[in-house]
Amino acid sequence: MTDVDGEALETSITAETGPAGVTEPILVAEHVRRSFGGLRATDVEHLDVPEGRIIALIGPNGAGKTTLFNVLTGFEHADAGRWTFQGQEIMGHPPHQIAREGMVRTFQLARALARMTVLDNMKLAAANQRGERFFVALVRPIWRAQERQVEARALELLEWLGLAPLRSDYAGTLSGGQRKLLELGRAVMAEPGLLMLDEPTSGVNPALTDTLLERIGALREQGVTVLFVEHDMDVVTRISDGVVCMAQGRVIAKGTPAEVVADPSVVNAYLGTHHGERA
Amino acid sequence: MDFSQALVDAVRAAVGVPAAAYALAAVGLNLQFGYTGLLNFGQVGFLLVGAYGTAITADHGLPLPLAFLVGVAAAVVLGLILGLPTLRLRAEYLAIVTISAAEILRLVVRSRPLEGFTGGAFGIREFADAFYNWNPIPSGEYGVGNVTFSDRTLWVMLVGWTLVALTSGLIFLLVRSPWGRVLRGIRDDENATRSFGKNVFAFKLQSLVLGGSIGALAGILLAVDAQFTNADYWQSIFTFFAFTVIIIGGVGRVIGPVVGSMLFWFLLQGADTLLQQALADSFFGSKLGPTEAGPIRFALVGLVLMLLMIFRPQGLFGSRAETLIEEP
Numbered sequence: 001m002t003d004v005d006g007e008a009l010e011t012s013i014t015a016e017t018g019p020a021g022v023t024e025p026i027l028v029a030e031h032v033r034r035s036f037g038g039l040r041a042t043d044v045e046h047l048d049v050p051e052g053r054i055i056a057l058i059g060p061n062g063a064g065k066t067t068l069f070n071v072l073t074g075f076e077h078a079d080a081g082r083w084t085f086q087g088q089e090i091m092g093h094p095p096h097q098i099a100r101e102g103m104v105r106t107f108q109l110a111r112a113l114a115r116m117t118v119l120d121n122m123k124l125a126a127a128n129q130r131g132e133r134f135f136v137a138l139v140r141p142i143w144r145a146q147e148r149q150v151e152a153r154a155l156e157l158l159e160w161l162g163l164a165p166l167r168s169d170y171a172g173t174l175s176g177g178q179r180k181l182l183e184l185g186r187a188v189m190a191e192p193g194l195l196m197l198d199e200p201t202s203g204v205n206p207a208l209t210d211t212l213l214e215r216i217g218a219l220r221e222q223g224v225t226v227l228f229v230e231h232d233m234d235v236v237t238r239i240s241d242g243v244v245c246m247a248q249g250r251v252i253a254k255g256t257p258a259e260v261v262a263d264p265s266v267v268n269a270y271l272g273t274h275h276g277e278r279a
Numbered sequence: 280m281d282f283s284q285a286l287v288d289a290v291r292a293a294v295g296v297p298a299a300a301y302a303l304a305a306v307g308l309n310l311q312f313g314y315t316g317l318l319n320f321g322q323v324g325f326l327l328v329g330a331y332g333t334a335i336t337a338d339h340g341l342p343l344p345l346a347f348l349v350g351v352a353a354a355v356v357l358g359l360i361l362g363l364p365t366l367r368l369r370a371e372y373l374a375i376v377t378i379s380a381a382e383i384l385r386l387v388v389r390s391r392p393l394e395g396f397t398g399g400a401f402g403i404r405e406f407a408d409a410f411y412n413w414n415p416i417p418s419g420e421y422g423v424g425n426v427t428f429s430d431r432t433l434w435v436m437l438v439g440w441t442l443v444a445l446t447s448g449l450i451f452l453l454v455r456s457p458w459g460r461v462l463r464g465i466r467d468d469e470n471a472t473r474s475f476g477k478n479v480f481a482f483k484l485q486s487l488v489l490g491g492s493i494g495a496l497a498g499i500l501l502a503v504d505a506q507f508t509n510a511d512y513w514q515s516i517f518t519f520f521a522f523t524v525i526i527i528g529g530v531g532r533v534i535g536p537v538v539g540s541m542l543f544w545f546l547l548q549g550a551d552t553l554l555q556q557a558l559a560d561s562f563f564g565s566k567l568g569p570t571e572a573g574p575i576r577f578a579l580v581g582l583v584l585m586l587l588m589i590f591r592p593q594g595l596f597g598s599r600a601e602t603l604i605e606e607p
Contacts, residue, residue: 073474075473094478095473095474096476099473099475100476107470107474111468111470111474113467114467114468115463115466115467115601115604116463120463123457124472124477125475127476129457130457132456133458134458134485136458137452137456137457137459143456170604187474
C-alpha cells in the first residue's frame with residue numbers, strides 16, 4: 001500500500017472544495033480504530049467532514065467504510081479513538097442518542113419497516129414526539145397537534161421523493177429503489193445535521209438513482225451535511241464536493257473528486273484488491 | 280351423539296372464566312409479541328407471580344385489594360428482572376431466559392423450604408373469600424337457555440371480562456399512539472428504529488413489563504376463581520396456548536386475543552364433550568376409552584390450527600397482505 005504523506009492527510013479538504021469557501025467541520029474523528037480478531041477493519045487517523053458539504057467515502061470492498069459508519073454512529077464499539085460532532089464529543093454514546101444529537105445514518109441494505117405503511121415509516125422517524133412517552137400516549141389531545149404536523153411533514157417529504165402515491169402501502173411491498181428513497185426520507189424526518197448514507201444508490205435503477213442524487217443535492221441546499229459511502233465513481237463525481245478514499249481500514253487519499261480519482265494510491269488500492277481477489 | 284349438549288358446553292366455555300383469563304394473558308402477550316416482536320416464552324411465569332403474590336399476601340391476612348396490587352407489582356418486578364439483562368441482546372435470549380424463569384419459578388414455589396410461605400406442592404387455598412363477599416349479584420342461576428351460570432361464577436366472569444375490556448381498551452389507545460408506532464418499528468427492525476433516535480431498550484422494557492402485568496391479572500383471575508393456586512397449575516404449556524390464542528385471533532390486532540381465546544375454548548370444550556360422548560358410546564370401538572378424550576381434543580385443536588395456518592395464516596382478524604410480506 002502506498003501511503004500518502006502525513007502532510008496531505010492532515011490538510012483539510014475544506015480549503016480546496018465547495019462553492020461557498022471554508023466551513024467549519026461538523027464531524028472530526030481522530031485515531032478511530034476497530035479490529036475484528038487480528039483484522040484492523042478500521043484504523044482512521046483523521047477524518048473531518050466540513051459542514052454543508054457532500055462528502056463521498058469510497059474504497060474497495062473491505063476497506064472499512066461501513067465499519068467506520070457503525071463506529072461513528074454508535075452501532076459498534078470503537079477499540080480506540082475520539083470524535084466530535086458539532087464540537088461535542090460523542091464517542092461512547094448509544095446509537096439512539098447520537099441520532100438525536102443530529103447524526104442520522106442509513107444502512108447498506110435498506111431496512112424498510114416492512115409491516116408498517118410507507119407513511120408510518122416516515123412518521124415514526126420524526127424526532128421529539130411527545131406521544132412516544134407512555135403516559136402521554138394515552139391522552140391523545142396532548143399529542144394530536146404535533147401528530148398532524150408530523151404527518152404533514154411526512155407527506156410533504158413523500159411528495160418530494162415521489163413516494164406519495166404509495167403512502168398507504170406496506171413498506172415491505174416497495175421495490176429496492178423505492179426502499180432506498182424511503183430510507184432517505186425517514187432519515188430526513190429525523191432532522192439530521194449530518195446525514196450518513198451507506199451506499200444510497202446500490203440496487204437502484206438509473207432513473208431512480210437520478211432522483212435520489214438530485215434529492216441528496218437538494219438537502220445540501222437546505223443546510224444538511226452529507227457523508228455517503230459509494231462504489232459508483234460516476235455518482236461520486238456527480239454530487240460530491242469532496243472525496244475520502246479508504247483502503248484496508250485507512251484513509252489513503254482525500255480531496256476533490258478529480259484529485260482523488262487521479263491519485264495513484266487510489267488507483268493502486270482498487271487494482272491491488274482486484275489482484276488480491278484473483279489470487 | 281348429543282350435539283346440542285356439546286354446543287351448550289362449548290358456549291359456556293367460550294364465555295367462561297378460563298376464556299377470560301386466557302384472553303387477558305394473550306392481550307399481554309400480543310403487546311409483547313404481536314406489536315413489539317418480543318419472544319416471551321414465559322408468560323405463564325407472570326401469571327404465577329400474579330397468583331402467588333396475591334395468594335400469599337391475602338393468606339397473611341392483609342386486605343385483598345392490597346393483595347391484588349402485590350400480585351401486579353410482582354409481575355412488574357419480574358419483567359424488570361428478566362428484561363434489564365436480556366433486552367439489550369438479540370431476541371432469542373429473551374426467549375431462553377423467560378421460558379427458564381417460568382420453570383424456575385414453578386419449581387421454587389413448590390420447593391419444601393418455601394412450604395410455609397407458598398404451601399409447597401399443596402399450594403394455597405381459600406384466600407379470596409372477601410372477593411366473593413363483594414359479589415353484588417343476588418344468588419341464583421342466570422343465563423340464556425341451557426347456558427347458565429351461578430351468581431358466583433357470573434361475578435368472576437363479570438370481573439374477568441371487564442378486565443379484558445379495560446386492558447384491550449388500554450392497548451387500543453397505546454398502539455394507535457406514537458408510542459405504539461415505535462413498538463411496531465422495533466418489531467420490524469430494531470436497528471432502523473434505533474437509527475431515528477428511539478431508545479429501543481426502554482420501549483422494549485415498557486412493553487415487556489406492561490404485557491407481563493396484564494398476564495399477572497390473568498393469573499390472579501384464575502387463582503381467585505379456583506380459590507386455589509399450586510405450582511402444577513402454571514405449566515409452560517399455558518404460554519403456548521396463549522400463543523395459539525393470538526395466532527387464531529390474529530397477531531397484532533387488538534381484538535385478536537379476545538376472539539382467539541373464545542374460539543379456542545369453544546373448540547376445545549365442544550370437541551371434549553363430543554369425544555366424551557363418542558368414547559362412552561364406544562363409537563371408535565374398544566381401543567379408545569373416555570380417558571383418551573383429553574389428548575385427542577388437543578390433537579383436534581392442533582389440526583384446526585394447522586388448517587388455519589394453511590388457509591388463513593393471518594388468523595381471524597389479521598391482515599393477509601401484512602402476513603404475506605416476507606421477513607427481511
